Amino acid sequence: MSQRTDDLRISRAQPLITPWILQEELPLADTQAEDIATARRNIEAILAGDDPRLLVIVGPCSVHDPDALLDYARQLKALCEPLQDAIYPVLRVYFEKPRTVIGWKGLINDPELDNSFRINRGLHLARKVLLDVAELGLPAASEFLDNTFGQYYADLVSFGAIGARTVESQIHRELASGLSMPVGFKNATNGQVDVAIDAIRSASHSHWFPSLTKEGTPAVLQSSGNPHCYLILRGGKDSGPNYHPQAVQSAAQALAEQGLTASLIVDCSHGNSGKKPEQQAQVVANLCDQIDQGQTALRGVMLESHLVGGSQAMAPRDALNYGQSITDACLSLSDTHPLLETLAASVRRAR
Ligand SMILES: O=C[C@H](O)[C@H](O)COP(=O)(O)O
Numbered sequence: 631m632s633q634r635t636d637d638l639r640i641s642r643a644q645p646l647i648t649p650w651i652l653q654e655e656l657p658l659a660d661t662q663a664e665d666i667a668t669a670r671r672n673i674e675a676i677l678a679g680d681d682p683r684l685l686v687i688v689g690p691c692s693v694h695d696p697d698a699l700l701d702y703a704r705q706l707k708a709l710c711e712p713l714q715d716a717i718y719p720v721l722r723v724y725f726e727k728p729r730t731v732i733g734w735k736g737l738i739n740d741p742e743l744d745n746s747f748r749i750n751r752g753l754h755l756a757r758k759v760l761l762d763v764a765e766l767g768l769p770a771a772s773e774f775l776d777n778t779f780g781q782y783y784a785d786l787v788s789f790g791a792i793g794a795r796t797v798e799s800q801i802h803r804e805l806a807s808g809l810s811m812p813v814g815f816k817n818a819t820n821g822q823v824d825v826a827i828d829a830i831r832s833a834s835h836s837h838w839f840p841s842l843t844k845e846g847t848p849a850v851l852q853s854s855g856n857p858h859c860y861l862i863l864r865g866g867k868d869s870g871p872n873y874h875p876q877a878v879q880s881a882a883q884a885l886a887e888q889g890l891t892a893s894l895i896v897d898c899s900h901g902n903s904g905k906k907p908e909q910q911a912q913v914v915a916n917l918c919d920q921i922d923q924g925q926t927a928l929r930g931v932m933l934e935s936h937l938v939g940g941s942q943a944m945a946p947r948d949a950l951n952y953g954q955s956i957t958d959a960c961l962s963l964s965d966t967h968p969l970l971e972t973l974a975a976s977v978r979r980a981r
Pocket residue numbers: 691727728729730731732733900957958
């Protein structure tokens with residue numbers, strides 16, 4: 631045999647379920663499909679400035695325990711009911727975690743949290759969680775990281791995010807150009823905002839790119855371009871937080887200079903909180919001042935919040951605290967509630 635030159639570093643290959651089979655097993659009911667289409671339209675209207683409410687994307691950094699997520703979702707929904715005239719809550723349901731170096735990559739990649747990497751089970755669980763969230767009547771937001779996993783669950787997502795680590799990736803811009811929901815692009819981890827604006831411009835165009843059909847066949851897809859792409863300010867390593875009035879105004883201006891809607895979402899966590907969950911409250915207070923002062927470009931906020939505040943180290947499933955993050959530290963839901971009320975009060979005053 632001649633010298634082998636291929637797959638030298640692939641030690642295993644396992645079958646992957648097809649999107650079609652997963653969707654057949656876990657179908658989206660007509661009522662929930664209507665709800666998701668309505669939620670996407672509502673989010674688009676808010677971000678376009680046609681609906682005066684504030685988009686609030688709130689929930690755990692990542693889903694590791696579907697029961698705890700659903701528990702959180704039920705409680706969040708009840709807390710937001712009296713605030714519905716002013717804020718539009720969307721649950722963070724994040725399954726794909728982009729890591730700075732290494733670490734648990736989320737429920738799809740390793741659903742048992744034990745390095746067994748049962749990805750078929752992870753896809754199954756992710757779809758089931760999203761169906762349960764849809765049945766509760768809450769729209770879901772999720773980050774798309776793998777460029778094929780969306781085929782398994784994007785039909786259940788009302789807001790998509792492209793993260794700070796992939797905002798400059800052409801593959802992710804192509805993916806966003808074909809997604810059926812509004813998409814937010816984070817500024818880069820170093821704080822650069824212009825790359826996210828480039829991403830919005832790129833994703834608004836049609837692209838041809840390789841992907842997977844629902845039947846699981848490799849295919850070249852042509853997208854039509856996504857006209858509902860928006861900027862998410864999340865702060866950065868080099869330039870620090872970017873939620874304060876000057877940063878928001880300058881981002882709004884940079885968008886307008888490119889002929890884009892001056893509309894943005896501020897992520898109160900990540901680089902804007904230095905990953906200290908309690909700092910999210912200060913960011914919210916500052917954003918409320920900006921809303922009070924008539925900053926209309928500010929149309930959404932993102933909060934990382936779970937049943938229990940803080941975070942815990944990865945451990946076997948039965949040794950974990952219920953309802954506490956195993957990725958970034960979160961605010962507790964009880965500490966999140968007053969922030970939601972404050973945001974709603976500001977929106978009512980200003981709009
Ligand atoms: O949102 C989650 C994290 O900030 C992101 O996945 C990076 O995490 P890491 O720096 O701990 O790898």
